[in-house]
Amino acid sequence: MLLLMLLLLVLLLLLSTCALLGQQISLEARPPWLASLQHQVAWRVLSWAAAWQQRRLEQSTLRVDERQQQALTWCLQTAREPRCSKGSAATDMNTFQNQLPLTNPSQAPEEENEAHLPRPTSNQYSxxxxxxxxxxxxxxxxxxxxxxxxxxxxxxxxxxxxxxxxxxxxxxxxxxxxxxxxxxxxxxxxxxxxxxxxxxxxxxxxxxxxxxxxxxxxxxxxxxxxxxxxxxxxxxxxxxxxxxxxxxxxxxxxxxxxxxxxxxxxxxxxxxxxxxxxxxxxxxxxxxxxxxxxxSASGGVVGLNLWPEQPQGLYLLPPGAPFIELLPIEEGTQEKAAPTFLLAEAQRGKEYELVLTDHISLTRCRLGDVVQVVGAYNKCPVVRFMYRLDQTLSVRGEITGEKMFSEALAQAVAQWPGAKLLDHGCVESSILDSSEGSAPHYEVFVELRGLRNLSEGNRDKLDHCLQEASPYYKSLRFRGSVGPARVHLVGSGAFQALRAALASCPSSPFPPSMPRVLRHRHLAQLLQRRVVS
Structure with a gap:
């Protein structure tokens, strides 16, 4: 331990010396020997800190139940608006879950979310x-x-x-x-x-x-x-x-x-x-x-990536703050009060929705982010993020989720010669008052590369793909209860302007979760004004 402290003091001394030299000499004007010295010292310090964090991660993922209990206790102790009793019973997992029901602000109107049920923000989990x-x-x-x-x-x-x-x-x-x-x-x-x-x-x-x-x-x-x-x-x-x-x-x-x-x-x-x-x-x-x-979800880190060589991101769900629960995804049970699981209880191959506890208002918030468990790191689940439940279209009681719609759109774009999809957004026709006496339908805005105009035949292919993906949507289309999806091509920079509008919101976390279904009329109109075909 003494040797470790001496080494740390030496590194800190070198750190201070290099920092002072760096203040006098700009990065671009540094002589090669100084740049090399600064880089070596910085990397040694960073590697030492990473090794220390790796040991902590190993310990916490082996004692996952204990670590999650500590995270829960921290949430209860730091809550500004306590909603359950403090004491020995307050930190009992079953008591905590019973006293704090799940909230789902993502399915409420967005204006109400901002006023009553704020999601966790980035500065809470830094x-x-x-x-x-x-x-x-x-x-x-x-x-x-x-x-x-x-x-x-x-x-x-x-x-x-x-x-x-x-x-x-x-x-x-x-x-x-x-x-x-x-x-x-x-x-x-x-x-x-x-x-x-x-x-x-x-x-x-x-x-x-x-x-x-x-x-x-x-x-x-x-x-x-x-x-x-x-x-x-x-x-x-x-x-x-x-x-x-x-x-x-x-x-x-x-x-x-x-x-x-x-x-x-x-x-x-x-x-x-x-x-x-x-x-x-x-x-x-x-x-x-x-x-x-x-x-990142709601501006906070919820998954660590330790495998850069994997072509599709795999993430370890760590057991510390924020306190994470897993809500099983089972068809037909999403609106019911299904019990949640802790990290150690996750089963390989199953899909779960993430639930985070906001320690400011002490709410158990369903994020809408769905993960699939693909493995384990010690006793913690390794997951792949799949889709978001809150990005759902519904004009006649049907449910067209983000995953289904994205796959249908990808199939349609593949049939548009030379087209590459850069971005897209969807709006229910009622948001834009665009039904004009016809059946309610989806308004779809796409930004493409390699295609400047959309023919009517190309536009119809999306609706056909949606019918193939969803028998219920197909039956609604057959009865005329739902009109065909209307596809609009927007000009370059339309979605960049949308992101700027989203980022201008004072409560917007970083990184912003890009919406695929727009609920605000002014955001939908922003895209509508940039339609070129």
Missing amino acids: GEASLQATLLGLVALNKAYPEVLAPGGTICVTPTSPWPSPLPWPGHVLDWARPPGAKDPEALLLVALRSPGLRALQAGTAVELLDVFSGLEVKGEELTEAIAAGNPGAPLPRRATELREALKQGSRGLALRLWPKLQVVVTLDAGGQAEAVAALRALWCQGLAFFSPAY
Whole structure:
């Protein structure tokens, strides 16, 4: 123990020395020896901290029941609005579940949610889970791709960082983290474009990275001229020529043409991001691996990713705060008061909805995020996130969920020659008052690449795919109780404007959970105004 304390003091001394030197010399102006020293010290400190967090994770996942009990006790002790008695009985799991019924704000009108049943927000769960996700994620990424975290090997191209917990000093030295609002997105992209040797590209979320690449194609010549002229930094005419040639060849595989050594894309996973990841994989980031260090729900880390080599994200549900319960997904029982399970009780192959306890108002909140248990890490479940229950369309009592609709839309787009789906949003016709005396129906807004107009035949294919996916929807269509789904093509930047409108809400967490079903009329009208076909 004494030796460990001495080593820690030495590392802290080196840390302080390098930090002082770094304040006097800008990152770009550092001599090579100083940059190398700072990088080595920062990585040693980070690796030591990660090893410590790994030991804590091993202990907590082996003693999962005890750790969840501690998380529950913490929630009860820190609650601002206690709703159950404090004492020995208060921390009993059965008593806690009986006294606090499940709430489901996601199925209530959105205006009521904001006023009465607030979801957990990001600042509530910025503790150990976020730190573990960052430290263990960095170490796992370095193990899977040994060269990407070398000096100058990674750049974040968005003001937000994919790493849930900020690491001010190591992040500053290693250029791994960028606090919100640190720089203009265009300036960040210019820095990245000046660096042909990048091995990892970071962005806050996949939808933000999608916006970056879409903007790059629009402003590519302007950015190239800025690099040639030396804005910022020294003029790089040769690099500008390389960029022009890369941009001329189109969007497919653009990232690897811009940065030939690129290996992996790092973004933070959350609800509604899968479509953006699919679009990036198919177009700009073709041939690259994707890695998310964590899964975020309602702005808080609920899953840790320790396996960067997995093509589809697998996440460990840790037993600490926030306190997590699992509600079984069984057909026909979602509106009933089904009992919840703790983490150690999860069964492989089963699907569950996540339930989080908000320690501010002390509510057990159904998040709507559905996970499938695919394995175990010690005694904790390893899951894959599947879909969200709250993203459901219903105009005549039918239930068209996010998973069913996304699969039907993907099948329809596959039949549209040359089309690649970038984003989509759905609205029930009553929101826009668009029935006009006809049967209620779905209004669908899509942003595509490779197709500028939609024929009536192409539009009809979505409704056909929906009928094939849902016999009940098909019967409603046959009886005329539900009208055909109406598909609208929106212009480039429409969903970027939608995301900006969502982010402007003061209570919006990061990363925002991208809605696929819009409940607010002003948001639906925002897309409606940008229809081009």
